[in-house]
Amino acid sequence: MKSYKAIPFTVPLRDVRLEAAVSPVDAGRQSREREQAAYERGQRDAEKALSEQILQQRSELLQLHQGVVESLRTAVPQLVKEAEAALIDLAMEAAKKVVANAPISREAVEAAVRDALSQLEDKADITVQLHPDDLALLRKHKSPILEGLPDTGPLRFLSTPEVTRGGCMVHTRFGVLDARRETKLEQLRQSLAE
Numbered sequence: 212m213k214s215y216k217a218i219p220f221t222v223p224l225r226d227v228r229l230e231a232a233v234s235p236v237d238a239g240r241q242s243r244e245r246e247q248a249a250y251e252r253g254q255r256d257a258e259k260a261l262s263e264q265i266l267q268q269r270s271e272l273l274q275l276h277q278g279v280v281e282s283l284r285t286a287v288p289q290l291v292k293e294a295e296a297a298l299i300d301l302a303m304e305a306a307k308k309v310v311a312n313a314p315i316s317r318e319a320v321e322a323a324v325r326d327a328l329s330q331l332e333d334k335a336d337i338t339v340q341l342h343p344d345d346l347a348l349l350r351k352h353k354s355p356i357l358e359g360l361p362d363t364g365p366l367r368f369l370s371t372p373e374v375t376r377g378g379c380m381v382h383t384r385f386g387v388l389d390a391r392r393e394t395k396l397e398q399l400r401q402s403l404a405e
Contacts, residue, residue, distance in 0.1 A: 299403045303396060310392055315376050317352045320345045324356055327381045327390035334363040338382040343370040345377070 313319070324339055331337070341349070346368055349357055359365040374380055378391035 296404070299400060302403070303400050306396060306399070310377070310396070313377070315345065315348070317348055317354055319377055320349055320379075321354055321356050323377060323390060324379050324381075325360070327379055327388055328360065328363055330388060330390075331363075331381065331383060333383055333385055336384050337363060338367040338369060340369050340371045340374050340380040340382070342374045342376045342378075343372060345374075345379075346370040 320341065324341075327339075328334065328337070347370075349368075356366070357368060371380075375391050375393060378394070381388040381390060
């Protein structure tokens with residue numbers, strides 16, 4: 212019985228050589244070489260995949276960093292603005308409490324009237340409106356301001372409950388100067404907010 216089968220070829224074979232019989236030592240060496248080559252190929256592939264993964268993570272981290280920086284760039288001015296507004300509110304509340312608790316004296320009322328008059332350019336034909344209690348206080352102490360000031364001439368004083376204690380309103384032929392405490396506090400708030 213034959214142990215081989217003939218294989219027919221359509222084209223004659225050229226440059227065909229018989230492989231020499233491989234000894235078991237050579238076969239082991241060739242196997243180890245193939246394993247070493249496969250190991251090195253696998254290592255190169257793993258290093259390449261790891262490098263690509265690191266580059267991808269670096270890119271994602273850079274995008275995240277840029278997003279955080281941009282968020283901070285827009286958020287910080289808003290926080291500063293909100294903090295400024297809160298500080299202004301706090302300062303105004305403190306000022307209101309200090310002003311509200313300050314005693315009203317003849318000197319304080321005179322100072323309010325002098326301050327208001329100092330802001331006027333035209334100092335003729337002036338009417339000063341005061342809270343009734345403040346006008347009574349000036350009259351009780353015979354304040355010299357009731358007679359007028361050297362640079363204004365005679366002043367007319369009227370009492371009205373529309374003017375809060377410690378402030379005044381000055382009427383001239385050109386308009387009204389509002390020197391009430393609450394008006395001054397509002398002007399202060401607006402100047403701080405600018």
